[in-house]
Amino acid sequence: MPKPADPAVRAALIEHAASMVVAREPVTLRALATRAGTSTMGVYTHFGGMSGLWAAVRQEGFLRLAARLATMAPTDDPVRDLGALGAAYAANALEHPALYRLMFDAAADLPDPDVADGAFAPLVDGARRAREVGRLGDVDPVDVATRLWAGGHGLVMLVVTDVLPRAALTAHGPALNAAVLIAAGDDPQRCAASVQRGWDG
């Protein structure tokens, strides 16, 4: 193999590690190296060890989440869009529960913290647009987005850890989103309808 850092090896390691996490297989250094077609040293040259690899996998998880949320086209109803973002966020977590849990296991220690902001930005933007069209009162969009996120994260986390049943997501997700937005000034009935429309896609 060549001397310059081979990005393909690095990508393969992240990819295989993520897939093993998703498949709930134990991700051991040797098993991972074998699957990625390299030796154990590859993990050390590229990531400095297993913890570095986990950080890269978490980063990849946030990157994919941000990409998914970014594809959602805004409509003329920002409150609906916020509901849709909540649904997409929950769907992403439910598709790969193990990866979602891993992401927040040490989300504060991401190689590039801006990546997590990338997933948060659509929420802030949605809250800002909702205020601009007069749906919300004089509130800070970042505050509204943070509360939407905290509520969604808590609910998703409880579902992903099997504390609450999967059905709790559709039962409480829209309600939690709407509660935050109503408290931020939106009309109760109109808000509930918009959010629900977003969750229903």
Next chain:
Amino acid sequence: MPKPADPAVRAALIEHAASMVVAREPVTLRALATRAGTSTMGVYTHFGGMSGLWAAVRQEGFLRLAARLATMAPTDDPVRDLGALGAAYAANALEHPALYRLMFDAAADLPDPDVADGAFAPLVDGARRAREVGRLGDVDPVDVATRLWAGGHGLVMLVVTDVLPRAALTAHGPALNAAVLIAAGDDPQRCAASVQRGWDG
């Protein structure tokens, strides 16, 4: 040493394991056994292995949380009480962040699932009382409690994992609680005042 199972050894193992978790020390089987004044086999006779020990420690965490929440005397303002429960819940988590994270690492696999319900019950009771005194509409107290819990858990979890700063708790905790209760039918201004009074103790 006697032949019958020594409950003191069992308690010592749980106690030392919890304190090591709180102190962020690596809880290895050998280190734990040494501190508890026993041998490695003690963990296996009492818990069947490390995973059984962790389950017991998680259970102990929920037990203490439930005990703490149970000591809070209800006042004539149930909405204030719900705010106080939220503050106590958050304070408990912030005092032992590592233990809180451990609790929800596999909260669904508790030896005695009723213990977790013990921590949840005060919330349901508070919501029920709030409805009885006419503060809420025709809502299911369990639904309200679940949403309060999900929001609080998400916020606490983000703080405990250092994603959000500690100040986010006081900034968004009361607001999140109030949002859920307002959406459940309480008067916005009165609700915010009651919840804030609860958080302020």
Next chain:
DNA sequence: GGGTTTGTATAGCAGCGTTATGTCATCCTG
């Protein structure tokens, strides 16, 4: 083209959770 640098493969190390074995105090049985 020779010297340097750097990524990869191999082998070995300390530490981990776990388990097999031995020992001793306690309890049930006759």
Next chain:
DNA sequence: CAGGATGACATAACGCTGCTATACAAACCC
């Protein structure tokens, strides 16, 4: 009141883990 049976505990060893020291080979630089 002996004397197996029982079960908790100590000790030692096993397999596996992440990690590191060493050796080699390919690519760059001058």
